[in-house]
Amino acid sequence: MYKFPRDFLFGYSWSGFQFEMGLPGSEVPNSDWWAWVHDIENIAAGLVSGDLPENGPAYWDLYKKDHDIAESLGMDAIRGGIEWARIFPKPTFDVKARVERDEKGNIVSVEVPESSIKELEKIADMNALEHYREIYADWKERGKTFILNLYHWPLPLWLHDPLKVRKLGPDRAPAGWLDDKSVVEFAKFAAFVAYHLDDLVEVWSTMNEPNVVYQNGYTRPTHGFPPGYLSFEAERKAKMNLIQAHARAYDVIKEYSDKDVGVIYAYTWPDPLREDIEEEVRAIRERELYSFVDAVHFGKAADVEERDDLKGRVDWLGVNYYSRIAFDMVNGHVLPVPGYGFSGERGGYARSGRPCSDFGWEIYPEGLEQLLKDLAKRYGLPMMITENGIADAADRYRPHYLVSHLKAVHEAMKEGADVRGYLHWSLTDNYEWAQGFRMRFGLVYVDMETKKRYLRPSALVFREIATRKEIPEELEHLSSLDFLVRR
Numbered sequence: 388m389y390k391f392p393r394d395f396l397f398g399y400s401w402s403g404f405q406f407e408m409g410l411p412g413s414e415v416p417n418s419d420w421w422a423w424v425h426d427i428e429n430i431a432a433g434l435v436s437g438d439l440p441e442n443g444p445a446y447w448d449l450y451k452k453d454h455d456i457a458e459s460l461g462m463d464a465i466r467g468g469i470e471w472a473r474i475f476p477k478p479t480f481d482v483k484a485r486v487e488r489d490e491k492g493n494i495v496s497v498e499v500p501e502s503s504i505k506e507l508e509k510i511a512d513m514n515a516l517e518h519y520r521e522i523y524a525d526w527k528e529r530g531k532t533f534i535l536n537l538y539h540w541p542l543p544l545w546l547h548d549p550l551k552v553r554k555l556g557p558d559r560a561p562a563g564w565l566d567d568k569s570v571v572e573f574a575k576f577a578a579f580v581a582y583h584l585d586d587l588v589e590v591w592s593t594m595n596e597p598n599v600v601y602q603n604g605y606t607r608p609t610h611g612f613p614p615g616y617l618s619f620e621a622e623r624k625a626k627m628n629l630i631q632a633h634a635r636a637y638d639v640i641k642e643y644s645d646k647d648v649g650v651i652y653a654y655t656w657p658d659p660l661r662e663d664i665e666e667e668v669r670a671i672r673e674r675e676l677y678s679f680v681d682a683v684h685f686g687k688a689a690d691v692e693e694r695d696d697l698k699g700r701v702d703w704l705g706v707n708y709y710s711r712i713a714f715d716m717v718n719g720h721v722l723p724v725p726g727y728g729f730s731g732e733r734g735g736y737a738r739s740g741r742p743c744s745d746f747g748w749e750i751y752p753e754g755l756e757q758l759l760k761d762l763a764k765r766y767g768l769p770m771m772i773t774e775n776g777i778a779d780a781a782d783r784y785r786p787h788y789l790v791s792h793l794k795a796v797h798e799a800m801k802e803g804a805d806v807r808g809y810l811h812w813s814l815t816d817n818y819e820w821a822q823g824f825r826m827r828f829g830l831v832y833v834d835m836e837t838k839k840r841y842l843r844p845s846a847l848v849f850r851e852i853a854t855r856k857e858i859p860e861e862l863e864h865l866s867s868l869d870f871l872v873r874r
């Protein structure tokens with residue numbers, strides 16, 4: 388029997404750039420991601436799909452419809468976003484903030500007083516702010532929980548021009564997270580949003596998956612993420628600025644709110660394929676998995692020197708989990724091996740025989756159970772599964788994926804992991820970054836022409852579980868691989 392606590396939250400997550408646009412007037416053309424996915428060279432090079440976000444599911448206008456569906460599926464929580472480029476279409480550099488640096492130039496404090504908030508109101512798009520208030524209020528008025536995440540990848544173009552960075556280099560273009568002034572501008576944005584919208588927010592998150600922003604942006608140029616500028620030094624700089632941006636945003640939100648503030652991180656499970664490399668894989672977890680949150684929880688990390696201004700800046704952890712990364716000994720080195728985890732066969736099978744998603748991601752729920760136990764031991768923080776889902780247009784595997792991963796969460800909770808909820812990625816199909824509309828993650832199918840929504844069968848599986856706060860016995864069989872593994 389897999390019963391969840393009565394107050395365990397079931398719901399879904401969305402982000403602005405991927406969900407809001409779709410009907411005329413909802414476009415946000417002044418961000419780095421907008422420039423990036425519209426760039427004809429990127430499309431011709433196959434770096435991006437050529438699909439455009441302005442043809443997306445139109446949540447900006449159809450949010451009431453989606454909230455109706457979410458409510459009908461028994462959902463009680465939504466993690467949503469707010470687009471920085473919408474709120475501040477023009478630069479905020481000239482608005483004052485009190486910035487303090489230590490002897491090494493680290494930004495150890497940023498204060499954004501109310502007078503600066505009033506200055507920001509003069510250049511903000513206050514209509515956009517008001518519309519976000521209407522969206523969040525529509526969900527809250529149903530007696531539901533709303534979690535607001537401030538940053539989910541797009542930056543205003545005045546802060547980051549990715550095409551110029553790639554062409555001219557970061558010294559001659561607005562360089563986004565490579566420039567530590569973005570830390571100060573993010574703190575201003577965070578203070579402004581907390582000042583205006585805290586009454587609608589139960590729980591704050593500063594950013595979604597900072598590790599994907601610095602890894603895919605600077606050391607995985609084939610993933611189609613801006614600025615596609617290969618530099619390990621740039622990755623390091625972006626990582627440090629994102630760590631500082633989180634800590635400074637944490638501080639300023641606390642000036643205007645007494646709610647919890649956390650961070651949402653892209654986790655995976657580095658998984659040794661053989662016993663005798665467990666130690667090396669544990670070291671890899673330290674560096675790959677834990678160092679960002681270590682820095683803002685303990686105030687230091689394997690690759691981050693001790694800093695008091697970073698310590699104790701995370702009240703809860705958002706866990707995004709999709710699949711594992713398998714490691715083996717290859718020519719004397721412990722390396723990730725293709726054919727497992729995120730490098731399986733699109734719509735095919737992993738070398739484990741496990742089925743893979745349309746994206747080629749191996750279905751591996753065991754990794755989530757192990758990860759949650761590890762995080763519970765390491766940090767002892769409240770956690771939410773803020774993303775878990777599968778690109779599966781035909782809904783072949785999503786029922787299995789749902790039940791098997793919820794069982795993993797349940798097992799980890801039995802071992803003491805303090806998990807407060809499960810937010811699926813996602814309610815509806817949406818704009819999957821460089822993949823556009825090719826990857827369909829929705830419990831609900833969206834016809835991007837008509838914007839009509841259609842329940843996939845897995846939505847009904849979700850509804851059974853969410854409304855009853857348990858995996859009913861008659862659905863437990865769905866976690867079995869018996870019918871799915873390639874023999």
Ligand SMILES: OC[C@@H]1[C@@H](O)[C@H](O)[C@@H](O)c2[nH]c(CCc3ccccc3)c[n+]21
Pocket residue numbers: 402405595596599653707709774812819820828
């Ligand atoms: O790919 C599905 C979702 C995205 O739509 C979300 O915006 C993003 O938060 C998110 N992160 C991950 C896991 C890490 C990852 C990021 C980008 C590409 C592949 C894997 C999967 N997803």
